[in-house]
Amino acid sequence: MTKSQTTRRGAILGAAGVAAASIGFVRPAMAAVQDQKKLVTLIATLQIADGKADAAKKYFRLLTEAVEKNEPGTLAYVAHTYRDDPGKVIFFEVYNGQDALKKHKPGAYDLGMSAEGLFDGKVKVEFLERITGYIRGEEESLKKQKKDAQADN
Numbered sequence: 001m002t003k004s005q006t007t008r009r010g011a012i013l014g015a016a017g018v019a020a021a022s023i024g025f026v027r028p029a030m031a032a033v034q035d036q037k038k039l040v041t042l043i044a045t046l047q048i049a050d051g052k053a054d055a056a057k058k059y060f061r062l063l064t065e066a067v068e069k070n071e072p073g074t075l076a077y078v079a080h081t082y083r084d085d086p087g088k089v090i091f092f093e094v095y096n097g098q099d100a101l102k103k104h105k106p107g108a109y110d111l112g113m114s115a116e117g118l119f120d121g122k123v124k125v126e127f128l129e130r131i132t133g134y135i136r137g138e139e140e141s142l143k144k145q146k147k148d149a150q151a152d153n
Helices: 003-017 028-032 053-070 098-113 138-152
Strands: 019-026 040-048 074-082 088-095 119-128
Touching: 019 053, 019 088, 028 074, 040 098, 053 074, 074 098, 088 098
Parallel strands: none
Antiparallel strands: 019 074, 040 088, 040 119, 074 088
8 A cells, every 4th residue: 555545545534433523514415416426525634723623613614604505516525523633634525526626616715814823734635536335325316316307208
């Protein structure tokens, strides 16, 4: 396993398995996306500055509320902290294609400017490729879409 694969695997396991707290949302529409290959999935890692945990969590809540309200193409946007390192944050993000990701970037940048001093260092972004797995409701949602399409014809 390369260093990049190890880092990516650790980040995914960290986001999925050892999270102590999370803030964010996953839209039910994520299961209804017919072409799962067009989804853009990433993790963004950052470090909360010492003494800024409460302010950072408040910022994350405002950020996720703004993204959920204004970016329907953002299908999942969830921040996690590690149990053994609560200052380390991983965002798990899923976008309904490149256009949705492009729409997200300016808003994230604008809100990021208001978070000055809350974080140490830069945000590290890693893009992921789906190998296997499921989204609960995905199969049922696709069957319903096909049935509805047949009924319309």
